[in-house]
Amino acid sequence: MKRWILLLLFGVLTVSGWAQDRIVLLRDTTRLNLSLAELIKKYPPAFARTAGEKSVFERHGKMFMDTINTRTQQFFSYVERNKKQLPLTGVMINTWEFVRADGAYDRVFCEFSGRELTDQQEGQFLQFVAQWYGQHPFPFKTTSGFRWQSMSILGSIPPKRVARTGPGTISTLEAAEKTTRPDTVTALAFNQLGLSSIPEVVYRFPKLAELDLTRNNLHELPARLTADIRTLKRLSVLFNSIPDDSVFITRNKHLVSLNLQGNKLTRIPASVRQNRRLESLWMGNNQLANVDIKTLRRLRRLTDLNLYSAGLxxxxxxxxxxxxxxxxxxxxxxxxxxxxxxxxxxxxxxxxxxxxxxxxxxxxxxxxxxxxxxxxxxxxxxxxxxxxxxxxxxxxxxxxxxxxxxxxxxxxxxxxxxxxxxxxxxxxxxxxxxxxxxxxxxxxxxxxxxxxxxxxxxxxxxxxxxxxxxxxxxxx
Structure with missing residues (x-):
């Protein structure tokens, strides 16, 4: 443990000279005798004209906007690749960037919010951001430099659970087990319950039409769901951990909507074709190698196909x-x-x-x-x-x-x-x-x-x- 702390402190110290010189917390500008007002006066905003001159955007056209969009995606990828370095996730960062004409950063001011941070955690975040800016200067020269403000999220924010309510809906395992009228239940909203397997209680409802298992930790979609719940029309396992060869579906004529988004799938499961009356299939937020049209063609009633962010x-x-x-x-x-x-x-x-x-x-x-x-x-x-x-x-x-x-x-x-x-x-x-x-x-x-x-x-x-x-x- 002591060795880890020493390594962490050494890492902060090696970056600190450059970070304090260029990448600092917004609240430390006074202590470091830095003038935000002077920098704003020195560097024109990227989109606004000054003193009759064209803006940076106007001078460089779509190359500038395309570069900004590309760098945003690069930053998200950087965060995803290095998220283990973050002391916690779901922290919002606001940055004020002042970019010299040669693409080097004169100053970058950072402000972290959204979560309660200790001084040590804030230092880790500052180091993390400093590494990014040290590795990614602005990729082309401008005539006068510019300033740019942006906002990002460092790691995904763990969403608060929203328990669904309404006639015929149950949203907790306890309520599902205790109800004396299972015949009145048409929807089970078991989202964000930390489930690692399908609970047995789902099979006791004779009129169940919707099963929501979003944001759990499931590693398999068992065949029993479609085989034993013959009233099931809508099934969502959005954002779980289901890999290839773990989606088991029996031949049925009742399922009309299937959401497999955000799992660990690299292909459309072959068993999907067993849903003979499927109308909606959502496969986004996976990393699909390709789209198997042969599987999809079997779904003759398919009207809604979602391949959002599927790595295609x-x-x-x-x-x-x-x-x-x-x-x-x-x-x-x-x-x-x-x-x-x-x-x-x-x-x-x-x-x-x-x-x-x-x-x-x-x-x-x-x-x-x-x-x-x-x-x-x-x-x-x-x-x-x-x-x-x-x-x-x-x-x-x-x-x-x-x-x-x-x-x-x-x-x-x-x-x-x-x-x-x-x-x-x-x-x-x-x-x-x-x-x-x-x-x-x-x-x-x-x-x-x-x-x-x-x-x-x-x-x-x-x-x-x-x-x-x-x-x-x-x-x-």
Whole structure:
């Protein structure tokens, strides 16, 4: 124990010279004779113009915003890889970064909150953050440097248990064992109970339709659940520790919703196909090597497929064979391209491909005549195919945090549009075609070089008023 403490203190001391010089607690600025006000005066904010000069964002375009987004993901990965160094998790960190023109950090001020910390723990967190900044200077030069403020969570916050209530619902093992009317119970909410196995009591309810086992420590999904509870329609084992070859499901016609998110799965379990009437399958927050379309094709009633943050780098071309899927969630994967075969999913109504690395969207999506919602924000998309004028039922289009220099003219051909988002792009001209869309209710144009400092003092004020006169909310 003494050896560990000495090693820890040595580690703090080796970083302390650099940390006190560059990375310090916000509350220590006075003690260290550092002036936050002088630094704010010296370094311009990343997005605001000063003295008639362009902002850092305007000068460096989407490369700057893309770098910020990439570094945020890198920091999350760093925290995940090194979380054993953290004295506890769920601590919020606010940082004020002052970056020199050459990319080196002049100063970084930190403030930790959300948990009660001892001085020793705060020192460990400061060392942890100092290591990150020491290893990750800002990757490109700017003409004047800049300042940037951010907020992150160091490790996940253990969520407080929320016990569900309502008619027919039981949320504790004690209540489940004591009830004298098991025939009135339709839902068991056994989330966050620290369970390592399925409790025997779940089998005593003849009308059980929903079983929620979220955030426990289960390592197996036993076949008995689907074999013995023949009224079960919705089953969730979200955020457990179930590995491959530990999902056992018997052939059944009663389960319609299955949530396997956040486990230790690298593939879609073959036994999933035993749910002959499954409508909703959530497989996100696993690390899937691929998507087994053969397994999914057996699910002829599947309409909702969630592959959120599943570690995928590509979709198989056979994805087009999922003819009945209406909602496809592909958020937070690693796609650089989408297969043309997505256009064969003729019943698709909602497609989410945000937070990937897409440079374009395939023209074949124009075949999705039922598509109503398209989320493609946080990519590198700079244009839309003209064929998208065929998406006559599209209501919501979110292309924020991309690389658009102008809003594509094709949007003027989409009469059903109700909500359009182009926040954080590189727009330099007002999208006048939007004034012709009579169903448009919301337009988001913030964080673009379009308006300068004040939208209503810009040359586009009349177009904004015209949209607002059509009862369209414009956010800029």
């Amino acid at each position: 780098t590509q979709l198989p071309k056979t994805i087009g064979r999922l003819k009945h899927v209406k909602v496809l969630d592909l958020y937070y994967n690693k796609f650089t391209k989408l297969p043309d075969e997505l256009g064969r999913m003729k019943r698709l109504e909602q497609l989410a491909v945000a937070h990937n690395d897409l440079h374009d969207l395939p023209p074949s999506l124009a075949r999705l005549r039922r598509l109503q919602v398209l989320f493609a924000h946080h990519n590198r998309i700079s244009q839309l195919p003209d064929q998208y004028k065929k998406l006559q039922q599209l209501r919501v289009l979110d292309l924020g945090y991309n690389w658009f220099n102008a809003v594509p003219a094709v949007l003027g051909s989409l009469p059903a549009l109700e909500e359009v988002d182009f926040n954080n792009n590189n727009l330099r001209a007002f999208p006048t075609m939007l004034t012709s869309l009579r169903n448009l209710k919301k337009v988001y144009l913030g964080s673009n070089p379009l308006f300068g400092n004040e939208a209503m003092s810009s040359p586009y004020a009349n177009q904004i008023r015209q949209l607002e006169a059509n009862k369209t909310q414009v956010t800029y």
